Amino acid sequence: MTPQKTTMWSSFFGQNNRKRDTLLFLGTVPLFASLTKRELATVHAIAHHRIYQEDEFIFRKGQPGAAMFVVKSGMVNIVDHDRDNQANILSTLDDNSFFGELALLDDSPRSASAVAARSTETFAFFRTDLERLLNSFPQIGHKVYRALAMIIGKRLKETNEQLLNK
Amino acid sequence: MSNYLTSEENLIRLRRARIIYTVAAAMAVSAALYLLWALRELIVPTVIGMLMAYICLPLIGYLKNRGLSRSWAVLLLFGIFCLILFSAIKFTGDLIPDRKTELELQARVRYKLNDKFEGIMGLGHGGNWFYHLFGRELEPLRAGIDEALRISEDSHRLFTAFHENSRETGAEQVEERYWRYHLANRQRDLARERTGPDHREDNFATAEVPGRTGAAPGSSLLLTLFNAVSLWLITPLVFLILLVDDGKLKRELVHNMPNRYFEMTLTTVDNINRALGRYLRGTFIECFLVGTSFTICLFLIGLEMQWAAAIGIIAGLANAIPFLGPAIGLLVGVLYAVMAEEVTPLLPFIDGDNLLPAVLVVVAIVQLADNAIFQPYVLGGAVDLHPLIVVFGVMGGAVIFGFAGMLFAVPAIMIGKVVITTIFRQFRAYHII
Numbered sequence: 001m002t003p004q005k006t007t008m009w010s011s012f013f014g015q016n017n018r019k020r021d022t023l024l025f026l027g028t029v030p031l032f033a034s035l036t037k038r039e040l041a042t043v044h045a046i047a048h049h050r051i052y053q054e055d056e057f058i059f060r061k062g063q064p065g066a067a068m069f070v071v072k073s074g075m076v077n078i079v080d081h082d083r084d085n086q087a088n089i090l091s092t093l094d095d096n097s098f099f100g101e102l103a104l105l106d107d108s109p110r111s112a113s114a115v116a117a118r119s120t121e122t123f124a125f126f127r128t129d130l131e132r133l134l135n136s137f138p139q140i141g142h143k144v145y146r147a148l149a150m151i152i153g154k155r156l157k158e159t160n161e162q163l164l165n166k
Numbered sequence: 167m168s169n170y171l172t173s174e175e176n177l178i179r180l181r182r183a184r185i186i187y188t189v190a191a192a193m194a195v196s197a198a199l200y201l202l203w204a205l206r207e208l209i210v211p212t213v214i215g216m217l218m219a220y221i222c223l224p225l226i227g228y229l230k231n232r233g234l235s236r237s238w239a240v241l242l243l244f245g246i247f248c249l250i251l252f253s254a255i256k257f258t259g260d261l262i263p264d265r266k267t268e269l270e271l272q273a274r275v276r277y278k279l280n281d282k283f284e285g286i287m288g289l290g291h292g293g294n295w296f297y298h299l300f301g302r303e304l305e306p307l308r309a310g311i312d313e314a315l316r317i318s319e320d321s322h323r324l325f326t327a328f329h330e331n332s333r334e335t336g337a338e339q340v341e342e343r344y345w346r347y348h349l350a351n352r353q354r355d356l357a358r359e360r361t362g363p364d365h366r367e368d369n370f371a372t373a374e375v376p377g378r379t380g381a382a383p384g385s386s387l388l389l390t391l392f393n394a395v396s397l398w399l400i401t402p403l404v405f406l407i408l409l410v411d412d413g414k415l416k417r418e419l420v421h422n423m424p425n426r427y428f429e430m431t432l433t434t435v436d437n438i439n440r441a442l443g444r445y446l447r448g449t450f451i452e453c454f455l456v457g458t459s460f461t462i463c464l465f466l467i468g469l470e471m472q473w474a475a476a477i478g479i480i481a482g483l484a485n486a487i488p489f490l491g492p493a494i495g496l497l498v499g500v501l502y503a504v505m506a507e508e509v510t511p512l513l514p515f516i517d518g519d520n521l522l523p524a525v526l527v528v529v530a531i532v533q534l535a536d537n538a539i540f541q542p543y544v545l546g547g548a549v550d551l552h553p554l555i556v557v558f559g560v561m562g563g564a565v566i567f568g569f570a571g572m573l574f575a576v577p578a579i580m581i582g583k584v585v586i587t588t589i590f591r592q593f594r595a596y597h598i599i
Contacts, residue, residue, distance in 0.1 A: 059429060136227055
C-alpha cells in the first residue's frame with residue numbers, strides 16, 4: 001500500500017475518505033453488488049474491520065460460526081486438518097472473496113478452519129446484525145440473502161461437478 | 167521491532183509488558199472504584215438514564231420502520247422522556263410537604279394510627295379476643311411507630327405558632343381538626359406519662375432537620391429540591407447520549423478485542439443483550455402494569471387521584487424487588503387507609519370504615535394479577551434467581567445504597583448472572599477453557 005500524505009484536511013476528513021473507500025469496496029463484493037449507495041452505507045454500519053497477521057487463524061474448525069468474512073486485501077487459506085494434524089488446503093481466497101457465509105444461516109460449528117496466508121484485511125458481518133438489518137430494511141435483506149442463496153447454490157453445483165469428475 | 171531482539175530479550179520485554187499492564191490495570195480499577203464512590207450520588211440518575219435508553223432502543227427501530235429517520239426518532243423519544251421526567255419531578259415536588267403540612271401529617275397519622283389500633287383491638291371495652299391473642303406482640307410495634315411520629319417540644323412550639331397564624335411566620339392557619347388531633351395526641355402522651363414509665367423526650371423522627379426549623383421553612387425545601395433536580399439533570403443527558411450512540415460503544419468494545427476472541431465477543435455481547443433486554447423490558451412493563459392497576463383500583467375504592475397515583479408509582483417501582491415489593495405496596499396502601507378521612511369511592515359499598523379491608527383486597531387482586539397474568543405473560547422465565555440470593559442482594563443493596571440499592575439489587579444481580587454465565591458458556595464453546 002502506498003503511504004498517504006497526511007495533511008490537515010486528511011486529519012479532519014480521513015474518516016470520511018476511509019468510509020468512501022470501504023463503500024466502494026463493498027460495492028464490488030458479489031454479495032452486495034446489487035445494493036444502492038444508500039443501502040451500502042447501511043451495510044457499512046454493521047461491518048467490523050479486522051486485520052490478521054500471516055498464519056493467524058481467523059476461525060477454527062469446530063467453533064460455533066457467528067460471522068461471515070469478506071477479504072479486502074490479502075490471502076486466506078481454508079484448511080482442514082487430518083488425523084495426523086497435517087493441514088490440507090481446501091481453497092485459497094483473495095481480494096473481494098468471502099468465506100464463512102454459512103454462519104449467516106445458523107450457529108452450527110465451522111466445517112473448516114480459515115488461516116491468513118499473509119497479512120490480510122477483512123470485513124466481518126455478524127449474523128444477528130444482518131438479521132436485524134433484514135427486519136429493519138427488508139429490501140436490503142432480500143437482496144443480500146438472495147445473492148447469498150445464489151452463491152451458495154453455485155458453489156454447491158461446482159462441488160457436485162468436482163465429485164462427479166473424480 | 168521484536169524481530170530484532172533475541173529470544174531472551176523478547177522474554178524480558180514480555181515480562182516487562184506484563185508488569186506494566188498489571189500495574190496500569192490495577193491503577194485504572196482503583197481510580198474507577200474511587201470515582202464510583204466519590205460520584206455515588208450520580209449513580210442512580212445515571213443508571214435510570216441508561217436503563218430507560220436501553221428499554222427504549224427497540225422503539226427507535228419501530229419508529230424507523232414507520233418511516234421516521236433515526237435523528238427524528240431519537241428527538242421524539244428524548245422529548246417524551248424529558249416530559250415524563252420533569253412531570254415526575256414536579257409531581258414528586260408537589261407531594262413533598264412543607265413544614266406545616268409535615269406537622270399536620272405527623273399529627274394526623276399518629277392520631278389515626280392510635281385510633282384505628284384502639285378500634286381494632288377493642289381497647290375502649292378492655293380489649294377484644296384479638297387484643298388478648300396478639301395484643302402483647304403488636305403493642306411494642308404500635309408504641310415504636312407512635313414514638314417515631316411524636317412531635318417534639320420544639321416542633322410543638324412551631325406548630326402552635328402555625329396554628330395561631332402568628333405574624334412572625336406568616337404561615338397559613340393549621341386546619342382545625344389536625345390541631346385537635348395534635349392536642350389529643352398530647353393528652354394521650356400526658357396520660358401515658360402518668361401511667362407508664364416508658365416515655366422518652368427525644369426520638370429520631372422528631373429530631374429537627376438542620377435548616378428546616380426557624381423562620382423560613384420554604385427556602386430550605388427549595389434548596390433541597392434544587393439539589394435533587396440538578397443531580398437528575400444527568401438522566402436525560404445519559405438517555406440522549408446512549409440513544410445517539412447507535413451501537414458505537416459496542417463496536418468500540420468489539421474492535422479492541424484480540425482477533426482470537428472476536429467472534430466469541432460478538433456472540434457473548436449479543437446473548438447478554440438479548441437476555442438483559444428481555445428481563446429489563448419485561449420488568450419495566452410488569453412494574454408499569456402493577457403501578458397502573460394499583461392506581462386504578464385505589465381510585466375506584468375512593469382514594470384521591472393524586473394519592474392513588476403516588477401509591478401506584480411507589481408500588482410499581484417496588485415491584486421490581488421480589489418478595490419485598492408487594493409488602494412495600496401493601497404497607498403504603500394500608501398507611502393511607504389508616505389515615506384517610508374522606509373517601510369518595512366509585513364503588514357504592516365502600517366507605518371510610520371498610521377502606522382498610524378494601525385496600526387489602528386491592529393489594530391481593532393486583533398481586534394475583536401480577537402472578538397469574540403479568541409475570542408469566544411479560545417476563546416468562548426471564549427471572550430465575552434463588553430466593554436466598556434475592557433476599558441477601560436486596561438487604562445488601564439497602565445497606566450500601568438505601569432504597570435505590572434495594573430497587574436495583576435484583577437487576578444488578580441478574581446482569582451479573584447473565585454476563586458471567588454467558589461468558590463461561592462462550593469460553594467453552596470456543597474452546598478457550
